[in-house]
Amino acid sequence: MEFEPEYFSGILKITILTLLISIVPIYFTENWILIFAVSIIGFLTILVLNNKKWIKKIKLDFENKRIEMKYPFNIIGPKKSEILFTEIDELVYYEYMYRTPAHFKIGYGGKKIRFQCTGTDSKKVSSAFGKLGIKTNFYHKKEVGFR
Incomplete structure (x- = not known):
């Protein structure tokens, strides 16, 4: 018996957490390239650390x-x-x-x-x-x- 993969809900959790992390640099800098880089690095870090818990089949x-x-x-x-x-x-x-x-x-x-x-x-x-x-x-x- 196979169940629906939890891809969407897992990616959604990671995206929300990344957006919350991306808000922090906005208070310290107006450099959009830095904010974008922090968002990408944060997304990839969270994906590597929590993918077994949130994204699985x-x-x-x-x-x-x-x-x-x-x-x-x-x-x-x-x-x-x-x-x-x-x-x-x-x-x-x-x-x-x-x-x-x-x-x-x-x-x-x-x-x-x-x-x-x-x-x-x-x-x-x-x-x-x-x-x-x-x-x-x-x-x-x-x-x-x-x-």
């Missing part, structure tokens, strides 16, 4: 009992990693809340990965993990925003 391979993670923008290090289902410590599904979309959070070896998943896909994923003996915890906290 997740594939659950139930036949081979592993999770494949691909990092298309990873410049330094491997572009692909995998987790065996035997390494999974906890599996939690969070329903849609006010600030975050519905997603799974998988804990393994002290680390955690998160990927977005719809309600219908979550039933398929949790039943498939249940067949393998991994229990899914459902977090049903409802937050209602003001409208």
